[in-house]
Amino acid sequence: MTNFQVKTYDEYQQAYKRSIEDPEGFWSEIASTFTWRKKWNTTLEWNFEEPNVKWFKGGKLNITENCLDRHLKTRGNKLALIWEPNDPKERFVRYTYRELHEKVCQFANVLKKNGAKKGDRICIYMPMIPELAFAVLACARIGAIHSVVFAGFSAVSMADRINDAQCSMVLTSDGLNRGTKQIPVKRVVDEALESCSSVEKVIVVERLGWAVNMEEGRDVWYHDEVKDVSKDCPAEEMDAEDMLFILYTSGSTGKPKGVVHTCGGYMVYAQYSFSNVFQYEESDIYWCTADIGWITGHTYLLYGPLLSGATTLLFEGVPTYPDMGRFWQVCDKFGVTIFYTAPTAIRSLMGGDIDDVLSYSLDSLKVLGSVGEPINEEAWHWYHTHVGKERCPVVDTWWQTETGGIMISSLANVTPIKPAHAAFPLPGIQPILVDSEGKEITDNEVEGYLCMKFPWPGMIRTTYGDHERCRLSYFSTYKGLYFTGDGAKRDQNGLYRIIGRVDDVINVSGHRFGTAEIEEAINHNVHVIESAVVGYPHDVKGQGIYAFVICKDRPENDEWLRAEIIETVVEKIGKIAKPDKIQIVSGLPKTRSGKIMRRILRKVAEGDVSNLGDTSTLLDPAVVDEIVEGSLSKAKV
Numbered sequence: 001m002t003n004f005q006v007k008t009y010d011e012y013q014q015a016y017k018r019s020i021e022d023p024e025g026f027w028s029e030i031a032s033t034f035t036w037r038k039k040w041n042t043t044l045e046w047n048f049e050e051p052n053v054k055w056f057k058g059g060k061l062n063i064t065e066n067c068l069d070r071h072l073k074t075r076g077n078k079l080a081l082i083w084e085p086n087d088p089k090e091r092f093v094r095y096t097y098r099e100l101h102e103k104v105c106q107f108a109n110v111l112k113k114n115g116a117k118k119g120d121r122i123c124i125y126m127p128m129i130p131e132l133a134f135a136v137l138a139c140a141r142i143g144a145i146h147s148v149v150f151a152g153f154s155a156v157s158m159a160d161r162i163n164d165a166q167c168s169m170v171l172t173s174d175g176l177n178r179g180t181k182q183i184p185v186k187r188v189v190d191e192a193l194e195s196c197s198s199v200e201k202v203i204v205v206e207r208l209g210w211a212v213n214m215e216e217g218r219d220v221w222y223h224d225e226v227k228d229v230s231k232d233c234p235a236e237e238m239d240a241e242d243m244l245f246i247l248y249t250s251g252s253t254g255k256p257k258g259v260v261h262t263c264g265g266y267m268v269y270a271q272y273s274f275s276n277v278f279q280y281e282e283s284d285i286y287w288c289t290a291d292i293g294w295i296t297g298h299t300y301l302l303y304g305p306l307l308s309g310a311t312t313l314l315f316e317g318v319p320t321y322p323d324m325g326r327f328w329q330v331c332d333k334f335g336v337t338i339f340y341t342a343p344t345a346i347r348s349l350m351g352g353d354i355d356d357v358l359s360y361s362l363d364s365l366k367v368l369g370s371v372g373e374p375i376n377e378e379a380w381h382w383y384h385t386h387v388g389k390e391r392c393p394v395v396d397t398w399w400q401t402e403t404g405g406i407m408i409s410s411l412a413n414v415t416p417i418k419p420a421h422a423a424f425p426l427p428g429i430q431p432i433l434v435d436s437e438g439k440e441i442t443d444n445e446v447e448g449y450l451c452m453k454f455p456w457p458g459m460i461r462t463t464y465g466d467h468e469r470c471r472l473s474y475f476s477t478y479k480g481l482y483f484t485g486d487g488a489k490r491d492q493n494g495l496y497r498i499i500g501r502v503d504d505v506i507n508v509s510g511h512r513f514g515t516a517e518i519e520e521a522i523n524h525n526v527h528v529i530e531s532a533v534v535g536y537p538h539d540v541k542g543q544g545i546y547a548f549v550i551c552k553d554r555p556e557n558d559e560w561l562r563a564e565i566i567e568t569v570v571e572k573i574g575k576i577a578k579p580d581k582i583q584i585v586s587g588l589p590k591t592r593s594g595k596i597m598r599r600i601l602r603k604v605a606e607g608d609v610s611n612l613g614d615t616s617t618l619l620d621p622a623v624v625d626e627i628v629e630g631s632l633s634k635a636k637v
C-alpha cells in the first residue's frame with residue numbers, strides 16, 4: 001500500500017504544489033485507493049465560519065474493512081499485531097491479519113449480543129492488551145462510536161466523559177500491570193458508574209485473574225460471552241461523515257472537550273500521513289509506544305498502520321521496567337524498524353546508564369519519530385546518536401488530537417531535517433502564521449500564531465454535543481482560520497519550529513491539561529479557597545505543574561496540606577495531573593478587575609524573579625513580594 005508515497009524531495013514538492021492547486025483532485029485520488037461500498041458524490045464541502053467540514057460526502061465504507069478485510073487476500077498470513085507484555089518473562093502474542101480479523105469480529109459479535117448498535121457511544125477503559133485493540137476495532141465494525149479513556153484517569157474523569165457522551169456500555173478489564181504495580185481497573189469503573197445512569201452493560205476482560213465485583217444484570221465477563229459467538233461479523237455500512245470516535249482533550253476551560261472524528265476523512269488521512277512520514281515499507285516492524293488512550297495510539301498504533309497493512313507492536317509496559325533498557329530490548333527482540341515515541345520518554349532514559357542503550361544492537365532500526373511536545377536539541381541528539389546510531393532520521397511530528405494525524409513533520413529520508421524543528425507541512429496541509437490581529441505573516445524568519453487556512457481530511461468536525469464550543473475554541477480567534485493554540489517560528493528556509501501553547505494549556509509529558517481544569521480540581525479540596533496553576537520548564541516532563549494555593553486555615557505543617565491537595569487532584573483527574581510544586585500563598589496577583597496575572601506567576605514558577613514587569617496595575621502589589629519570597633524559601637514542595 002505504498003501508493004501516493006512521495007520518495008524524493010522533488011516528489012514531495014510536486015505533491016505539495018498539486019495539493020494546494022487542486023486539493024480535491026489530490027485527496028480524491030488518494031481516497032480512491034481504499035475500499036468503499038459506494039463512492040462519494042462531493043469530495044469537499046466546507047466553511048470555517050460554522051464550521052462545516054465534510055469530506056467524501058455520500059461515500060459509504062467501513063474503516064475496519066479497510067484495516068482488515070481488504071488485506072486478507074494478500075496479507076492474510078502476515079503479522080498484523082505483536083503484543084509484548086509488561087513482564088518480559090511472560091509470553092508475547094502475535095496475530096496475523098486473518099487472526100486479527102477473527103478476533104475483531106468475535107468482539108463485535110459480543111458487543112451486538114449485549115445490545116450495542118450503530119451510533120451508540122461506548123467507553124473503553126482498558127490496559128494495553130490485545131483486547132483493547134480488538135475492542136476499538138469492534139466498535140468501528142458495528143458502527144458504534146468509541147470513546148477511549150486512558151486508564152490512568154480517575155473515576156471522576158471517566159464518569160464526566162461517560163456522561164458527556166451518554167455512553168451505554170463500558171469495556172474494561174479486571175486490572176492492569178504497570179511496571180512493578182498492579183492496578184484494580186474494574187474498581188475504578190465501579191466507582192465511576194455510581195454517577196453514570198446511561199451505562200447498561202459492562203464487559204470485563206480478564207487480565208490479572210482477580211476476583212472483582214460483578215454487578216448482576218450489568219457486568220459480564222468477556223471470556224464467557226465470546227464462547228459461542230461467530231468468528232465472522234459483517235461490517236456495518238457507514239457514511240463517510242458518520243462519527244468514528246470521540247476522544248476527550250483539555251482546553252483552556254475546566255471541562256474536557258469531546259473531539260469528534262469521522263470515518264472517511266480520518267481513514268484517508270491516517271493512512272496517508274503514516275505511510276509518508278515514516279516512509280513505511282511492507283517488511284517493516286513498526287512500534288509506536290503511545291497508549292491507545294491518546295490520539296497518537298489511535299492514529300499511529302492502530303488505524304494508520306493497519307490501514308497500510310503493517311505489522312504494529314502493542315506494548316503493555318513502561319520504558320523503565322524491568323530496567324532502563326526495556327525499549328531497546330524490545331526493539332532487538334522483534335527487529336523493530338520504525339520506532340515512534342515521546343520526548344519525555346527519551347529524556348527519562350537519557351538520565352540512565354548509557355550501557356542500557358549500548359548493550360543492545362538496535363541494528364534493525366531505520367526511522368525514529370518523536371511526538372507530543374517540542375523535542376529539545378539535547379534529547380534529539382541523544383536519540384539520533386545512541387538509538388539511531390546516526391543512521392536513522394529522527395522525524396519530529398507536530399500535530400494535535402484535533403488534527404487527527406501528523407500535520408508538520410519531516411518525511412524520513414525525503415525532506416530536510418533540522419533538530420528541534422517539525423520542519424515542513426505534509427502535502428495537503430496549509431499552515432500559516434498570523435500576528436495578534438490575525439494578519440498573515442508571509443516572510444520567513446518570523447514568529448506568530450500557528451493556524452491552518454484550508455481543511456484536511458483528518459480534521460476535527462465538532463466537539464461532541466456542543467458544536468458552538470468547537471467554533472469558539474478553534475474557529476473564532478482568527479476569522480476564517482483554524483487556530484491551533486500553538487505559537488511557532490518559521491526559519492529562513494521556511495522550516496517550522498513549534499514553540500508551544502499560547503493559551504492556558506500545559507503539556508506535561510506530552511499530555512495536555514488546561515490550567516483551569518487542575519485549578520478546579522484543587523479548589524474541590526475543603527481547605528482551599530482559591531488556586532492558580534501555571535506550567536514551568538521541567539527536565540523530564542517538558543513542563544511541570546506549579547500550583548499557587550490560598551488555603552483557609554494554614555496549619556503549622558504545610559506538608560500535610562500539600563499531600564491533601566495532591567490527593568484531591570489524583571481523585572478528580574488522575575495521577576498524571578499531580579502538581580509538581582505547590583506553594584501556599586495568602587493572595588494571588590490580581591488586576592483591579594479580578595483577573596489573575598499569570599504572566600507574573602509563570603515568571604515566579606520559572607525561577608526568574610529579577611524582572612516581573614509592571615505590577616502597578618495590581619490590586620495589591622505587596623502580594624507579589626510575598627509570593628517571590630515564598631518561592632525562594634521552603635514554602636513549596
Ligand code: WT7
Pocket residue numbers: 249295296370371372373374375396397398399400401402422484485486498499500501507510511512
Ligand atoms: C499539542 C497537542 C499529537 C499527539 C500528541 C499530543 C504539542 C505535539 C508536538 C511537536 C511541538 C508538539 C502542541 C500541540 N505538540 N507534538 N512535535 N512539537 N509541540 O496531542 O494532547 O492533542 O496535544 O501538543 O502544543 O498543540 P495533544
